[in-house]
Amino acid sequence: MVDYVVYGRGCFNQLDEIIAPRRKDGRPMIFLVDHFFDGKPLVNRIPVRGNDKVIFADVTYEPKTTQVDKLSKQLKDEFGNISGVIGIGGGSTMDLAKAVSLMMTNPGSSADYQGWDLVKYPGVYKAGIPTLSGTGAEVSRTTVLTGPTRKLGMNSDFTPFDQIMLDPELAANAPANQRFYTGMDCYIHCIESLQGTYLNEFSKSYGEKALELCQYVFLQKDKWDDECDDKLMMASYAGGMSIAYSQVGVAHAVSYGLSYLLGTKHGIGNCIVMNHLHEYYKEGVDEFKRMVEKNKIDIPVGICKGLSDEQFDTMIGVSMGMKPLWENALGKNWEKIMTREKLRALYEKL
Amino acid sequence: MVDYVVYGRGCFNQLDEIIAPRRKDGRPMIFLVDHFFDGKPLVNRIPVRGNDKVIFADVTYEPKTTQVDKLSKQLKDEFGNISGVIGIGGGSTMDLAKAVSLMMTNPGSSADYQGWDLVKYPGVYKAGIPTLSGTGAEVSRTTVLTGPTRKLGMNSDFTPFDQIMLDPELAANAPANQRFYTGMDCYIHCIESLQGTYLNEFSKSYGEKALELCQYVFLQKDKWDDECDDKLMMASYAGGMSIAYSQVGVAHAVSYGLSYLLGTKHGIGNCIVMNHLHEYYKEGVDEFKRMVEKNKIDIPVGICKGLSDEQFDTMIGVSMGMKPLWENALGKNWEKIMTREKLRALYEKL
Numbered sequence: 261m262v263d264y265v266v267y268g269r270g271c272f273n274q275l276d277e278i279i280a281p282r283r284k285d286g287r288p289m290i291f292l293v294d295h296f297f298d299g300k301p302l303v304n305r306i307p308v309r310g311n312d313k314v315i316f317a318d319v320t321y322e323p324k325t326t327q328v329d330k331l332s333k334q335l336k337d338e339f340g341n342i343s344g345v346i347g348i349g350g351g352s353t354m355d356l357a358k359a360v361s362l363m364m365t366n367p368g369s370s371a372d373y374q375g376w377d378l379v380k381y382p383g384v385y386k387a388g389i390p391t392l393s394g395t396g397a398e399v400s401r402t403t404v405l406t407g408p409t410r411k412l413g414m415n416s417d418f419t420p421f422d423q424i425m426l427d428p429e430l431a432a433n434a435p436a437n438q439r440f441y442t443g444m445d446c447y448i449h450c451i452e453s454l455q456g457t458y459l460n461e462f463s464k465s466y467g468e469k470a471l472e473l474c475q476y477v478f479l480q481k482d483k484w485d486d487e488c489d490d491k492l493m494m495a496s497y498a499g500g501m502s503i504a505y506s507q508v509g510v511a512h513a514v515s516y517g518l519s520y521l522l523g524t525k526h527g528i529g530n531c532i533v534m535n536h537l538h539e540y541y542k543e544g545v546d547e548f549k550r551m552v553e554k555n556k557i558d559i560p561v562g563i564c565k566g567l568s569d570e571q572f573d574t575m576i577g578v579s580m581g582m583k584p585l586w587e588n589a590l591g592k593n594w595e596k597i598m599t600r601e602k603l604r605a606l607y608e609k610l
Numbered sequence: 611m612v613d614y615v616v617y618g619r620g621c622f623n624q625l626d627e628i629i630a631p632r633r634k635d636g637r638p639m640i641f642l643v644d645h646f647f648d649g650k651p652l653v654n655r656i657p658v659r660g661n662d663k664v665i666f667a668d669v670t671y672e673p674k675t676t677q678v679d680k681l682s683k684q685l686k687d688e689f690g691n692i693s694g695v696i697g698i699g700g701g702s703t704m705d706l707a708k709a710v711s712l713m714m715t716n717p718g719s720s721a722d723y724q725g726w727d728l729v730k731y732p733g734v735y736k737a738g739i740p741t742l743s744g745t746g747a748e749v750s751r752t753t754v755l756t757g758p759t760r761k762l763g764m765n766s767d768f769t770p771f772d773q774i775m776l777d778p779e780l781a782a783n784a785p786a787n788q789r790f791y792t793g794m795d796c797y798i799h800c801i802e803s804l805q806g807t808y809l810n811e812f813s814k815s816y817g818e819k820a821l822e823l824c825q826y827v828f829l830q831k832d833k834w835d836d837e838c839d840d841k842l843m844m845a846s847y848a849g850g851m852s853i854a855y856s857q858v859g860v861a862h863a864v865s866y867g868l869s870y871l872l873g874t875k876h877g878i879g880n881c882i883v884m885n886h887l888h889e890y891y892k893e894g895v896d897e898f899k900r901m902v903e904k905n906k907i908d909i910p911v912g913i914c915k916g917l918s919d920e921q922f923d924t925m926i927g928v929s930m931g932m933k934p935l936w937e938n939a940l941g942k943n944w945e946k947i948m949t950r951e952k953l954r955a956l957y958e959k960l
Contacts, residue, residue, distance in 0.1 A: 261611050261612060261613055261614065263611055263613065264767075265611055265812075267810060267811070267854075267855060268810055268812075268855070460617060461617070461841055461844050462617035462776070465841075465844045490810075490811040493811070494815045497812075498815060505617060505618070
């Protein structure tokens, strides 16, 4: 679990005070900030002291192991070591901050640690401050990275943040499309996990609450206001907590293939896939379509047009590799249900 | 936050493996077990190794600072130091385990640390394994102790457990009355906090989920089964988490006076008071009464009969001292609403 959680409008103002005891003599705090905020007023509110450094992270694409390795090498070269990493941004920035923290103390490449419980040492102090809600990366035990051979997280007890600050004010200026796609990451996760075969009451309680909050902000509310940001930030947190004893399903499994091959970002990728999953999640897909309509969102279509057989095979390979997701969604005999041909047909529809 | 949370039927079987890395050469693990389990089969499942010790805690009354001091002194005298304390029981046992852990490393008496952020050093390793659901003590940042001058917790960042194991099987044999009283601690807390003036979306989300789970097990279900234990254990956890940004109210404030003077245990004390709070929590009290009736529970009456003026004054003093609770319930001008006379009249009704 994350050690310290602060929630509240304006709590970002407590950052200076909260990280003060974590500063080590001469070692800087690194603020890793989503490049979306470059030139925006939030940057002036970051409590930069001494040799602290603000680095804008290019999250046009999702984090790569090469990007993590480069960033951590750059910090080691410049400072030897650092006091900590504070990630400020969406899920990609959260994951980047977690991975860089771990790679400040673990030898080799972050690609060596893609998997379960491979990380050897605790990282440097790390804090996460989400500015987009939905991924649950702020509370998860992983950091999803695209590596040389796969998209897979560094899952370990050392991965969760030491501190998170949940300040819904920071989400207020997110572009509506982006906010929706990221929010749907949470919604789709809830649909997949609550209907899945891997679930217990812990994850069910969190998943139901996250689902209810998503339904409230995307269907019941008639316009987006502060209350929506408050609730969606909690939905993301609860959705992230529910991951502990649950698993995602078809949408995530298929979406991973898209992002591996085409670099499609996770939130929008899930939406593109969800649009076509009526066969697996009937009620969820109907409700998802109502949300899309009500919030006037465009979901891209035709993104797999013109791909070669080899490219389809790559996506199918990546997707079929996500065995626990398929098993959660379709049961132990999932391979009989989701054949390569059926999956190819699904990809062609996207 | 608690660092590690395990939830699941039968997870108690993982205890040996989970605590193994926390064992320090030659220093025992102390299993502090609710005396209810003395002679019961659960005791044989405790993974006792080397010089480990099982101590049955007498929780006839709620934990006292003197009891904590005596226990920690006894352990220091016998072992010098210990690897950790594992509390197995209800809220009293949880609190006792947390307090003993802290007093193994902090000088003086536990009474010195009743308050906020007074604890100086982290305690020894501590794990909590609840066998009754409702208090939320398994996740709280406090340990409520009755001291020489007051009933007040050791609230600190060092207080939460390092590990909790939530195994609903352990709650299966709880006596129905006790299970109800303890469950009502959670239910009443939710009513008080959700209707209070101190609340944000974090605590609201948790509080609503806890409330819904309590309503399900105590009103919707027609007989008690495994699902009830599963859900009530999650209700307790969620209720405990909701405490972070919320506060209890009238029932707790009045009940604290009872427990200070008469030693009335927290759960049953809250029930005794809740029965008479229609003026403050109309719908909650109506629903509470339906739960009492449906579950065929006896709530004691007449417990303040024959008390002296001095005794009433003591209870009133303790209760009125809980300023944040009253302010949460009745607003900033609470002293104009809840006068000593009015509180005396309420105590006389109990």
